[in-house]
Amino acid sequence: MPKGDVLVHAGDFCSHGNYEEVKRFGDWLRTLDYHHILFIAGNHDKTFEFDLEKSLKLIPEETITGGKIHYLQDGYIVLQGVKFYGSPWQPRFYNWAFNLTRGGSALRKKWKRIPNDTDVLITHCPPHGILDKTDFKNENIGCKMLFDRVTDIKPRLHVFGHCHAGYGMNYHLLAGTDFINAAIVNDWHYITNLPVEYEEDFDGNELRRNEPGPEGTPESTEGAGKKGDGFIGEGI
Numbered sequence: 129m130p131k132g133d134v135l136v137h138a139g140d141f142c143s144h145g146n147y148e149e150v151k152r153f154g155d156w157l158r159t160l161d162y163h164h165i166l167f168i169a170g171n172h173d174k175t176f177e178f179d180l181e182k183s184l185k186l187i188p189e190e191t192i193t194g195g196k197i198h199y200l201q202d203g204y205i206v207l208q209g210v211k212f213y214g215s216p217w218q219p220r221f222y223n224w225a226f227n228l229t230r231g232g233s234a235l236r237k238k239w240k241r242i243p244n245d246t247d248v249l250i251t252h253c254p255p256h257g258i259l260d261k262t263d264f265k266n267e268n269i270g271c272k273m274l275f276d277r278v279t280d281i282k283p284r285l286h287v288f289g290h291c292h293a294g295y296g297m298n299y300h301l302l303a304g305t306d307f308i309n310a311a312i313v314n315d316w317h318y319i320t321n322l323p324v325e326y327e328e329d330f331d332g333n334e335l336r337r338n339e340p341g342p343e344g345t346p347e348s349t350e351g352a353g354k355k356g357d358g359f360i361g362e363g364i
């Protein structure tokens with residue numbers, strides 16, 4: 129793993145979505161040396177939808193209570209003035225977890241919860257049309273409503289995964305927002321891609337806004353890193 133201050137995992141740390149895999153993921157997180165680790169669930173991480181409490185118990189407790197590992201589900205955390213917001217939902221994709229009807233009001237409501245002043249948005253699902261094309265059918269599997277919300281908010285960075293073939297970076301595609309599809313496996317689930325490294329100085333960022341977000345789970349932690357922290361994104 130590359131060095132960095134913050135590790136972001138954009139979901140799908142499980143393959144089948146059982147507790148044993150969650151425990152293995154937690155054991156792996158424990159070995160990593162970052163000031164903060166942020167992760168969200170993906171559609172493969174089924175136990176996080178069906179029994180979140182039990183699932184989180186398998187992530188090393190001392191690092192959660194010590195403020196190092198943060199699970200985000202429709203909530204945010206502010207680290208050194210940078211607001212990270214995470215959400216696991218996506219338009220229905222086979223019979224996995226965190227499925228909501230494509231184009232439906234339930235999914236729209238989830239995206240509405242993203243605070244307007246989000247700096248780093250982490251979703252499992254890509255926005256429609258951006259790094260979201262599959263190899264199999266050559267179709268865009270991203271969410272149009274998420275695209276609309278992102279273009280409204282214009283976060284500094286949007287990290288996602290889910291679409292394996294879309295791995296890559298797209299800087300300033302929309303004015304002010306960088307996009308990273310951090311999927312490290314290909315469509316056949318072999319690890320083919322490196323974790324994405326991203327470095328950004330958020331100080332004096334002209335995109336910072338002061339108005340509070342509509343909803344979310346407020347949580348604040350003093351980061352241990354220096355000012356102008358680097359940032360690393362990874363997801364499957």
Ligand SMILES: [Zn+2]
Nearest residue numbers: 140170171290
């Ligand atoms: Zn996925």
